[in-house]
Amino acid sequence: MPLLARSVMTPLAIEVRRGAVADLGAILSDGRISAGGDVAVVVGPGQGEKIGELIRPTLGSADVFTVTGGSIDSATDLSAKLGARSYDAVVGIGGGKTVDVAKYAATRRGLPMVSVATALAHDGIASPVASLVTDGIKGSYGVHIPIAVIVDLDFVESGPERHNRAGIGDVVSNISALADWELARQVRGEPVDGLAASLARAGAEAVINHPGDMSDDGFVTVLAESLISSGLAMAVCGTSRPSSGGCHEIMHAIDALYPGTGSHGELAGLGALFCTFLRGDEKRFVQMSACLARHNLPRTPADVGLSDDQFVEAVAFAPRTRPDRYTIIEHLDMAPDEIRGRLADYADALRDPLG
Missing domain, CATH: 3.40.50.1970 (Rossmann fold)
Structure with a gap:
């Protein structure tokens, strides 16, 4: 049967x-x-x-x-x-x-x-x-x-507002993680769990599109429920794939190379925005950038106290944090000079997100 x-x-x-x-x-x-x-x-x-x-x-x-x-x-x-x-x-x-x-x-x-x-x-x-x-x-x-x-x-x-706001970056990073998962399916034939993806995406979309902030119980409730949905997404498929891609590889690399630089959520949000830029998804880039800016979350290496050279080193190191994972970073396989060039373009895009 x-x-x-x-x-x-x-x-x-x-x-x-x-x-x-x-x-x-x-x-x-x-x-x-x-x-x-x-x-x-x-x-x-x-x-x-x-x-x-x-x-x-x-x-x-x-x-x-x-x-x-x-x-x-x-x-x-x-x-x-x-x-x-x-x-x-x-x-x-x-x-x-x-x-x-x-x-x-x-x-x-x-x-x-x-x-x-x-x-x-x-x-x-x-x-x-x-x-x-x-x-x-x-x-x-x-x-x-x-x-x-x-x-x-x-x-x-x-509690500390900065600590709580970091969760917004972690939820928003699901959008980038899911795009990396889909890329792995297209390039390597990796299976994607639709239910897990739906749970992770729904929470991220709810937070990105909510007009409130941390002073609003309605927004905080949506954020809490979105974080719970993200955790459930991982449980559904038995892997962190729906919530962790190149965004978290960058976060783990920064943690390893420059411990204490920023919190999990802050670095995941920054990594997700950079990966979305690398992916060339202009609509998502503008959406995510606006959300992170609205909630005073980091969008540039300088926002977390890193120089451009340090961020380039972290991106180059990122694939070593999850050797079995295929993301936009592994897909592009960039040398440090190329990462540096893309980072300069990324900074330009942040100054003029609509081109």
Whole structure:
């Protein structure tokens, strides 16, 4: 009998609203994740005390663990502590580092993981990937997709605006990543998962075309849902392909060569805009450039503190970060002098996007 449909792993619960952290006990109970609140709550050092006070009335049986830094060592240490008693789930509350540590530790213990995002820096809040540092180098590790994804808009609002705006760059980069995926299909016969592509594209289009900004709950909700959709897209096809192409190769190259230059989302957005220019897609270039400019996100190497020479070096290095991936960068196979020339043309296009 032919398959009539496919089963897709998705979270049992998705909540994007104000007051979600304070209502965490009810959310976990209603979602049949933990009726009695027997969960391990993982927080970072910054807001851990405030979060502990908020959840205590509804999660009196929870144990709270504070983790520092997003490293394999931190995640391994947490995994060992989780063996002290039986838990219904691991609840990671915080930014990307805290959530990724909780994801990895929960996967090692075979426990369901609940992702509670207090910032919107990138699509890791719902993805089956944990970005952790090992020996000073950031790597990506496959983990179980969160059983629930919760975004508390109160925490997002009170967090650093630059940190949250970076998520816009990460979502917008999906447009470039999907174009790279299609290029790989045309040139190498690589299969493209239509459902994954649809999820990634819908979120990016929603953010690009939304007139609001980070002061508008409606826009922030769309951004949060788009980041979640991007994470689900990766889970659907079992690869980061729908959300990671040449844009992320450039981001990883800058991270490797010039660590601390910019955040994940900022660099992904910059890389996506440059790759879109390389692709010659003028309509998308104008769209994406306008979106990044509207939200005060980087569009030039100088915007993230890089010289043109440093950016050229990063683009030349980019294919080494994902040797198995085929993108516009691998397709053009440019020498450094050619990259430098294209970068000069790119700067001209930014000054006069309509030609």
